[in-house]
Amino acid sequence: MPDTQDQNQDHQQPDDDHADVRFPPPFIYISFLVAGILSDSPWIDGQLATMPAMLMGAAVLVIAGMLALKSVPRHRKEGSNVEPWKPTTKIISDGVYGRSRNPIYVAMALLYIGISIAAGSLAALVYLVPCLLIIRFYVIGREEIYLERKFGEEYVAYKGKVRRWF
Structure with a gap:
C-alpha cells in the first residue's frame, strides 16, 4: 500500500x-x-534623451526581446505556466534555461535597463537595485522554496548546475 504522505506530496492541493x-x-x-x-x-x-542613449537603450531592448522570445514560448511549448501564482508542471533545464534559472526575469531586467537608458533616467537605473532585491527575495526566493518542495532532488540538482541569473 502506498505511503499516504508520498501521495499528498505528489498530489498537492490546487490552492497550495x-x-x-x-x-x-x-x-x-x-x-x-x-x-x-x-x-x-x-x-x-517633453524632451528626448541623447541619440547615443536612445541607440544604446534600443540595443539593450533588442537583447531583452530576444531572450524573452527564447524563454516564454519554451514554457508554453512544455505546457508549463509562466505565472508564479499558477502551478509549475515541470522543470525546464535546456535551451536558455540551461544557462539561467530565471531568463524571463533577466529579460525583464534588461528591458528595464534599456528603457531607462533610452529615457536618459539615471534615477530609474538606481531604482533597479531595490527592484532586483524584491524580485530576488520576494519572487525568486518563494519560487525556489516551492520548486524544491514540489520537485525535490530534480530541482536541487538543477540549482547546482545552473546559476540563478546568468
Whole structure:
C-alpha cells in the first residue's frame, strides 16, 4: 500500500500548488521603472534623451526581446505556466534555461535597463537595485522554496548546475 504522505506530496492541493507570489513580477519592474523615470527623465519635460542613449537603450531592448522570445514560448511549448501564482508542471533545464534559472526575469531586467537608458533616467537605473532585491527575495526566493518542495532532488540538482541569473 502506498505511503499516504508520498501521495499528498505528489498530489498537492490546487490552492497550495504555486510559489505564493502575490504581485505579478512585471508589475514590480514597471512600478520601479515608472517611479525612476518620473524622477528625472528628460521625457517629463517633453524632451528626448541623447541619440547615443536612445541607440544604446534600443540595443539593450533588442537583447531583452530576444531572450524573452527564447524563454516564454519554451514554457508554453512544455505546457508549463509562466505565472508564479499558477502551478509549475515541470522543470525546464535546456535551451536558455540551461544557462539561467530565471531568463524571463533577466529579460525583464534588461528591458528595464534599456528603457531607462533610452529615457536618459539615471534615477530609474538606481531604482533597479531595490527592484532586483524584491524580485530576488520576494519572487525568486518563494519560487525556489516551492520548486524544491514540489520537485525535490530534480530541482536541487538543477540549482547546482545552473546559476540563478546568468
